[in-house]
Amino acid sequence: MGSLFLGSSGFTRRSVLLAGHDYGFNRTIIDPITLSYSIELLLRRFLLIRRSLLSVGILLPALCTSLTAQSESDTTVTRRFEVTDIQSKITIDGVLDEPVWSTAPGIGDLIQRQPNPGGTPSEKTEVTLLHDSDYLYIGIVAHDSEANKINSTEMSRDASLRSDDQIEILLDTFRDRQNAFYFATNPNGALVDGLAFGNKDLNTDWNAIWDLRTQRTDDGWTAEIAIPFKSLNFPPDSSVWGFNIQRNIVRKLEENAWSGARLENDFLQVSEAGILENMTGLNQGIGLDVRPFIASSWSHSRGNVLDSSTSESNDDFDFEPGLDIFWNI
Numbered sequence: 051m052g053s054l055f056l057g058s059s060g061f062t063r064r065s066v067l068l069a070g071h072d073y074g075f076n077r078t079i080i081d082p083i084t085l086s087y088s089i090e091l092l093l094r095r096f097l098l099i100r101r102s103l104l105s106v107g108i109l110l111p112a113l114c115t116s117l118t119a120q121s122e123s124d125t126t127v128t129r130r131f132e133v134t135d136i137q138s139k140i141t142i143d144g145v146l147d148e149p150v151w152s153t154a155p156g157i158g159d160l161i162q163r164q165p166n167p168g169g170t171p172s173e174k175t176e177v178t179l180l181h182d183s184d185y186l187y188i189g190i191v192a193h194d195s196e197a198n199k200i201n202s203t204e205m206s207r208d209a210s211l212r213s214d215d216q217i218e219i220l221l222d223t224f225r226d227r228q229n230a231f232y233f234a235t236n237p238n239g240a241l242v243d244g245l246a247f248g249n250k251d252l253n254t255d256w257n258a259i260w261d262l263r264t265q266r267t268d269d270g271w272t273a274e275i276a277i278p279f280k281s282l283n284f285p286p287d288s289s290v291w292g293f294n295i296q297r298n299i300v301r302k303l304e305e306n307a308w309s310g311a312r313l314e315n316d317f318l319q320v321s322e323a324g325i326l327e328n329m330t331g332l333n334q335g336i337g338l339d340v341r342p343f344i345a346s347s348w349s350h351s352r353g354n355v356l357d358s359s360t361s362e363s364n365d366d367f368d369f370e371p372g373l374d375i376f377w378n379i
Contacts (some may be wrong), residue, residue: 129309129324131157131293133179133186135331140180144239144263144274146189154178160297161311162304171306173270175297179326183333185276190217192237192297194270201300202237208244208254211236215300217273220246220323222292223284227321230292231258231282237271239264249319258282280335289330292323 134154141148157177162169176191192215194200202214214236222230232252234242239262244254258281264273284291296307296317310322349366 129158130327131179131324132327133181133329135328136180136182136187140185140187140274140276142261142263142274142276144265144272146191146272146274150180151178151189154180157295157308160295160306160308163296163307163311163315163317164305164313165303167311167313171297172302172304173299175306177295177308179293181329181332183331184280185278186221188219188273188275188277188295190273190275192217192270192272194299197266197268197270199301200237200266200271204236204240205238206240208242208257209240211240211242211298213300214238214240215271216298218296218298218317219275220292220294220317220320221277221282222320222323223282225288225290225292225325227292227323230320230323232318233258233260233275233277235262235264235273235275237264237266239273246318246320249321250316252318279332282334284329284332284334286332286334289328291326291329292320293326294320294323 134150136150136154138148138150140150155178157179160171160175160177162171173195174193176189176193178189180187180189200215204211204214211234216234216236219233220230221233228247228249230246232242232244232246232254234240241260241262242254243256243258243260244252245256246252258277260278260281261276262273264271294307294309294317296305298305305317307317309324310319312322315322348368
């Protein structure tokens with residue numbers, strides 16, 4: 051038989067006699083006061099752990115529910131806008147002085163995609179959409195508190211605008227969330243257009259006939275755009291298009307989009323576009339647009355001052371007529 055001795059602290063040698071064998075082992079002799087204090091300490095720790103577990107049990111489900119709701123909100127809520135149908139004439143001059151530009155509702159604030167995803171843009175951008183039977187009109191007021199620092203150098207057709215302040219537009223006319231018509235411009239009024247596909251690629255070999263004018267102001271810059279419906283393909287029985295617009299402010303490395311403004315998204319991801327409604331009564335025509343133009347050139351050659359027979363200057367003028375023909379197949 052073995053025995054437990056509660057006495058002074060320390061270690062003592064005890065033996066247990068089992069089946070004629072002596073099994074020696076070390077036993078800790080515990081003071082009663084020390085034992086009572088240890089038990090009390092263990093109880094306190096147990097209660098503290100229990101309280102913490104209860105708190106986690108209460109808060110964790112609520113937190114998970116909140117995150118799930120937020121995730122569902124981010125993935126299911128799609129921005130929508132009803133385009134104003136107009137009958138009045140719009141003159142494309144970049145001024146936006148027709149009364150309808152100020153009375154029609156705007157599409158709402160853009161949202162910062164970078165550098166602060168989901169944040170408020172550092173500069174306000176006002177966008178208004180109108181349409182009649184022949185054109186989609188887009189009016190843009192790009193406010194800038196430092197208008198003298200606006201970057202804009204390109205002017206050629208389909209130029210890369212990565213180094214310029216710019217506006218980009220996507221029109222997913224079939225609402226297939228994979229393909230879209232792409233339009234872009236800068237404060238100089240450069241014409242850039244193409245076809246966005248595969249949620250990341252852009253083909254600028256496609257060119258449409260569309261009208262655009264921009265204006266610099268003390269408060270930033272404006273753009274007035276008219277896109278003919280005969281330059282686009284779309285199902286005549288559908289009143290809903292996919293749409294997105296983005297403004298880039300180069301000096302701030304800032305991108306602000308209307309829909310899908312998350313850092314992991316690229317603007318060319320057509321699947322992140324919002325929705326335009328009331329796209330009805332549109333005249334697609336036969337998709338044939340012909341525009342005549344005249345190209346001119348002038349060259350000036352100076353005479354040889356050392357040779358009196360060739361000392362006179364010569365000016366040559368050349369005019370060549372031409373046609374821009376656009377057939378939307």
